[in-house]
Amino acid sequence: MRKVKLHKLVIGRRGLAYSLGLCMLILGIGGLGFWALEPRAETYSDGLWLAFTTAATVGYGDIVPSTHASRFFAVLVVLMGLAVLSLVTASVAAMLVEVEERAVDSELLREIHALRLEVRHLREEVHAQHPASGKEKADAP
Numbered sequence: 001m002r003k004v005k006l007h008k009l010v011i012g013r014r015g016l017a018y019s020l021g022l023c024m025l026i027l028g029i030g031g032l033g034f035w036a037l038e039p040r041a042e043t044y045s046d047g048l049w050l051a052f053t054t055a056a057t058v059g060y061g062d063i064v065p066s067t068h069a070s071r072f073f074a075v076l077v078v079l080m081g082l083a084v085l086s087l088v089t090a091s092v093a094a095m096l097v098e099v100e101e102r103a104v105d106s107e108l109l110r111e112i113h114a115l116r117l118e119v120r121h122l123r124e125e126v127h128a129q130h131p132a133s134g135k136e137k138a139d140a141p
Helices: 002-010 013-037 044-055 068-129 133-139
Strands: none
Touching: 013 044, 013 068, 044 068
């Protein structure tokens, strides 16, 4: 049960908000790191751009890590970025699947309700045709 709650917290509607928040945090820290480590990233926005293109593994090439420290930092940003972007994608997919699951569950509940009504009617018919059958079974030793 705890595993299901954790799954819903990380992936799903709530998970999307957490994943997006974590994504923004990683990109913000990544931008700050690149701004501090990469000489070509002259502004914080350049650092953010480099962090985004690195995390998304796009790599346009307009700004690239040129020092050993910024290259090492780029590896960390790629690893964390892939993980967080995967969580965001999984959360969106889970929301889409959840809508379909609710429709299937609703249909199944309607069918179960119809089957219960049918069984109730069949029992009433059997009791109407054989009213003493239940009494005879109770009187039998």
